[in-house]
Amino acid sequence: MASPVTDSAGLSPLIETVSWNADVVGTLSMPEAEAPMSSWVLNNCNIPKPPPLPSKIVTRNKHPKWPPESCFVPKETKDMWDKLFKDGNGADLCIFTEDKSCIFAHSSVLSIASPVLGYRIRQSKIKHGMKYIQIPGLPHDAVLVFIRFLYSSCYEEEELKKYALHLLLLSHCCSVPQLKRVCICYLEQDFLTTENVIDTLLLARKCDAPRLVLICVRMVVKNFKSVSSTEGWKLMKRIYPDIEQELVESVVEADSKKEERQRKIEEKKVYTQLYEAMEALLHICKDGCRTIGPRDKMLKGNQIACNFPACKGLEALVRHFSGCKTRVPGGCGHCKRMWQLLE
Secondary structure (H helix, E strand, O other), X not given: OOOOOOOOOOOOOOOOOXXXXXXXXXXXXXXOOOOOOOHHHHHHOOOOOOOOOOOOOOOOOOOOOOOOOOOOXXXXXXXXXXXXXXXXXXXXXXXXXXXXXXXXXXXXXXXHHOHHHHHHHHHOOEEOOEEEEEOOOXXXXXXXXXXXXXXXXXXXXXXXXXXXXXXXXXXXXXXXXXXXXXXXXXXXXXXXXXXXXXXXXXXXXXOOOHHHHHHHHHHHHHOHHHXXXXXXXXXXXXXXXXXXXXXXXXXXXXXXXXXHHHHHHHHHHHHHHHHHHHHHHXXXXXXXXXXXXXXXXXXXXXXXOOOOOHHHHHHXXXXXXXXXXXXXXXXOHHHHHHHHHHO
C-alpha cells in the first residue's frame, strides 16, 4: 500500500478527566433600598408626568457573528511560535521517528495541543534532563509537519499534499481535530485517484471519517475495472476480504440500479409514444384530421400541416397494420405497437 499504517493502540491511552471545583471567593453586597417618598409629597410636588415607555423594537443580528473562517491571531504571533519550534530554545522533549532521528520540542506546548501526547509525555522517562517518546511507522518529515502544526497551526500546501494520509492518521491518533478536518477536506477534494483510493478508504474507516469513506466507495464503484487491478486492491483482498466483499456488493447494487433506471427510461419512452398516438387517434376520430388521407394527397397552398406530429406516423402504422402478413403479436414490431395502441 502507498501509506504505512501504524498501530494506533500505543497512541490512544485513556485520558483521565480532571474536574475543577470553583470556590466562592466573595459575595457582592447589594445597596440598601432608599425609603419611598410619601404620597403627600408626590401629590403636592409639581412633577411632570413621565414620557410613555418606548415601544419594543425587535432587531435582527444585534450582535453579528464573525465568519467561522476568520482568524484573530496576528501573523506575528504565528511566526513567533513557528520560530520557537524551529529554533528549539529551551526544548525539553526529544521525539524519535522511524529513521531514529530526533525532533526537539517543548513538552508543555505539545501537552496543551494534544491530550494524547500529553499523556505519553507524562509517562515517558527522563534522561539527562530530557524526556523521550517515539512515533514509529511514519516518515520523519511527516512527523515534523505534524509537530509544527501543534505549535503554530501552520502548514505548507506541498507538505500537506505529500503527507496527507500520514497527517490524517497522526491527527486522529493524537486527537487533533483541527488538523484532521484540514486533511479530510483536502483528501475529499484534490487527492483521490484510482491508485490511492483503496489506501484512503481503509485509513478513513480506521480514522472515523464517514464522508470520506462514502466518497471513496463512490469512486471505486464508478471506476471498478481500473481500481480492481491496482496493488492496493490486491493487498486489501488478501488482508481485508470482508471489505472487498462489501465493495463488490456495492458495485453489483449500482449496476442493478443503473439497469433499472435504463429500463424505466425505455418504458417512459414507449408510454410517451403511446400517449402521443392516443392523442392523435382521438384527434382524427373526433376532429377529423385534414392532413392525412390517401397516399397521393398533397397539401393545398393555403393549407397548413396538422399540429399533431403523430398523425402521419399513425396513418403509416394503420396502413402497415392493414396489409402486414405477419400480424402475430410479437412477430412484427410495427404491428406490436399497433396492438399496444388498440389494447
